[in-house]
Amino acid sequence: MHLGANLIHWLGVGIIALVALQALAMFVSTAPRISSQTRQQRLAEEILEEQLRTARARRVIREESSHSWNGWRKFRVLRKVQESADVVSIYLTPHDNIRLPSFEPGQFLTFQLRIPGVPQPVVRCYSLSDAPAEDCYRISVKRVPAAKPDLKPGVVSNYFHDVLKEGDIIDVKAPGGAFFLDLASRTPIVLIAGGIGITPVLSMVNSLARLGTISRETWFFLGARNGEENFAREHLRALAAKHENLKVHFCYSAPAAHEKQGVDYDEACRVSADLFKKLLPSNNYEYYLCGPPAFMESLTRGLREWGVPDGSVHFEAFGPASVPAKPAPAATAPGASPSAGSITTRRVNFARSGKELAWSGDAGNLLELAEKNGVMLPSGCRSGNCGTCLTAVKSGKVEYNKPPACQPEAGSCLTCIGVPAGELVLDA
Ligand SMILES: Cc1cc2nc3c(=O)[nH]c(=O)nc-3n(C[C@H](O)[C@H](O)[C@H](O)COP(=O)(O)OP(=O)(O)OC[C@H]3O[C@@H](n4cnc5c(N)ncnc54)[C@H](O)[C@@H]3O)c2cc1C
Ligand code: FES
Numbered sequence: 001m002h003l004g005a006n007l008i009h010w011l012g013v014g015i016i017a018l019v020a021l022q023a024l025a026m027f028v029s030t031a032p033r034i035s036s037q038t039r040q041q042r043l044a045e046e047i048l049e050e051q052l053r054t055a056r057a058r059r060v061i062r063e064e065s066s067h068s069w070n071g072w073r074k075f076r077v078l079r080k081v082q083e084s085a086d087v088v089s090i091y092l093t094p095h096d097n098i099r100l101p102s103f104e105p106g107q108f109l110t111f112q113l114r115i116p117g118v119p120q121p122v123v124r125c126y127s128l129s130d131a132p133a134e135d136c137y138r139i140s141v142k143r144v145p146a147a148k149p150d151l152k153p154g155v156v157s158n159y160f161h162d163v164l165k166e167g168d169i170i171d172v173k174a175p176g177g178a179f180f181l182d183l184a185s186r187t188p189i190v191l192i193a194g195g196i197g198i199t200p201v202l203s204m205v206n207s208l209a210r211l212g213t214i215s216r217e218t219w220f221f222l223g224a225r226n227g228e229e230n231f232a233r234e235h236l237r238a239l240a241a242k243h244e245n246l247k248v249h250f251c252y253s254a255p256a257a258h259e260k261q262g263v264d265y266d267e268a269c270r271v272s273a274d275l276f277k278k279l280l281p282s283n284n285y286e287y288y289l290c291g292p293p294a295f296m297e298s299l300t301r302g303l304r305e306w307g308v309p310d311g312s313v314h315f316e317a318f319g320p321a322s323v324p325a326k327p328a329p330a331a332t333a334p335g336a337s338p339s340a341g342s343i344t345t346r347r348v349n350f351a352r353s354g355k356e357l358a359w360s361g362d363a364g365n366l367l368e369l370a371e372k373n374g375v376m377l378p379s380g381c382r383s384g385n386c387g388t389c390l391t392a393v394k395s396g397k398v399e400y401n402k403p404p405a406c407q408p409e410a411g412s413c414l415t416c417i418g419v420p421a422g423e424l425v426l427d428a
Contacts, residue, residue: 067101072112072171078136079166083231087196088161089129089140095169102132103175105183105207106200106288106316109139110173110386115159123380123388124156127290127316128175129199131206137175140231142196177385177405179288179316183207187286188217192271192299194291195229198222200316201288202232205239205246214243219280223271223295225254227264249279271295273302283308290316320382320416349425350375351394359420366391366398366415370428377415377428384417391415396424
C-alpha cells in the first residue's frame with residue numbers, strides 16, 4: 001500500500017514535470033518565432049508603405065514630367081540666394097505661369113544666354129540642386145575664375161553672379177540627363193560630391209528626404225577644401241540628425257584654423273575608396289558621384305580596384321568627360337573598326353569649311369579637332385548634354401567615348417564627345 005502510494009505520487013510528479021517541460025519547450029520554441037514573425041510582418045508593412053510612397057512620388061514625377069516642353073522656354077528669376085562667397089542659388093519660375101514639370105533628382109537644365117560683349121548666345125548646363133517643387137526650379141552656381149592671367153573669367157557663372165537679377169527672363173531647356181536616382185529602388189546608396197559637384201547629389205538626398213523617412217541606407221560623402229566650399233553643411237547635418245539611415249561625412253583637404261574636427265568636418269582627408277573601405281560595411285552599394293575630373297578619375301579607379309562593378313558606379317561630369325565609359329577607340333585603317341593598342345589616322349572632311357583634317361587618337365574629339373584647326377563649330381556644355389554641337393553627318397560614322405545624355409537625331413552627331421569611326425564627312 002505504502003509502495004503503491006509512493007508510485008502514484010511519483011507518477012503524478014512525473015506527469016506534471018512532463019507537462020511543464022512541454023509547455024516550457026513550446027514557449028521557448030514559439031516565443032522567438034512569434035517575435036520574429038511580428039518583426040518580419042512589421043518589416044513587410046514598412047516595405048509596402050515605402051513602395052506605395054515612392055510609387056506615388058514617381059507617379060507625380062511622371063504626371064508632372066508630361067508637362068515638359070521642347071526647345072527654349074522663358075523663365076523668370078524668382079530670387080537669388082548667396083549661399084557662400086562663391087556659390088549663388090537661383091530660383092526660376094516659368095514666365096508663362098503654366099505648370100512646371102517635375103524632374104528626376106540628378107538631372108540638369110540647359111540655359112541659353114545673350115551676354116553683352118559676347119557675339120553669340122552662350123549655352124551652359126546647370127544641375128538642379130533641390131528636390132522637385134511645385135512652383136520653381138533651383139540651381140546653384142559656382143563662380144569660375146580665369147584659368148590663366150591672360151584669360152577671361154568664366155562667362156556664364158560670373159554673369160549669373162554679377163549681372164542676372166531677380167525678375168530677369170532667361171531661356172531654359174527642359175530638365176534632362178541620364179544621371180539620376182531611382183527613388184523607387186531600395187538598394188543602399190553612396191552619394192559622393194567634390195566641391196560644386198554637390199548640386200545633383202544634393203537634389204538626390206533632398207528628394208529622398210521629401211518622401212518622408214529615408215528608409216534605404218544612404219551615405220553622403222562631401223570632399224571640399226574647407227567649410228567655405230561646403231554651403232550645404234548645416235542643411236546636411238540637420239537631415240542626418242533627422243534620418244537615422246542617412247550618414248553624412250565631410251572630408252576637408254585644407255580645414256581652416258578655426259574649424260574643428262568632429263564638429264565642422266569629420267576628417268582632414270580627401271574622399272577615397274580607402275575611406276569607404278574603412279567606413280562602409282561592404283562595397284555592396286550603388287555609387288553616385290560628381291566632382292572635378294581628378295576626383296572622379298581617382299574614385300572610379302579606386303572603386304573598380306575594390307571590386308565594385310562598373311554598372312554600380314554612376315557619374316556626372318561638369319565639363320568634358322573625364323571618366324571614359326569605354327576606352328577611346330583607335331583605328332587600324334581608315335574605315336576599319338577600332339582595335340585597342342593601334343593608332344592610325346582617319347580623314348575628317350569639314351565640307352562647308354572646305355577643310356580636310358587628319359584625326360588620330362590623341363587629337364581629342366571632333367569639336368577639339370575642328371577648333372584647333374580654325375573650324376569654328378557651335379558648342380555649349382562640351383560633354384554631350386546640351387545638343388548645341390549637333391552637326392549633320394554627310395557620310396561615315398561617329399562613335400562616342402560616353403553615351404550622349406542628349407540623343408543626336410539620325411544622320412547627325414555630337415562633335416563634343418564624338419570621334420570618327422572611319423572616314424567622315426561633316427556638314428560643317
Ligand atoms: C551636366 C552639367 C551640370 C553642371 N552643373 C553645374 C552646377 O550645378 N553648378 C555649377 O556651378 N556648374 C555646373 N556645371 C558647369 C557649368 O555648366 C559651366 O561649365 C561652368 O559654370 C563654367 O562656365 P562659364 O561660362 O562660367 O565658364 P567658361 O567661360 O566656360 O570658362 C571656363 C574656364 O575656361 C577658361 N577659358 C576661357 N577660354 C579659354 C581658352 N581659350 N583656353 C583655356 N581656358 C579657357 C576660363 O578662364 C575659365 O576658367 C555643369 C556642367 C554640366 C555639363
Ligand atoms: S556641346 Fe553640349 S552636347 Fe556637345
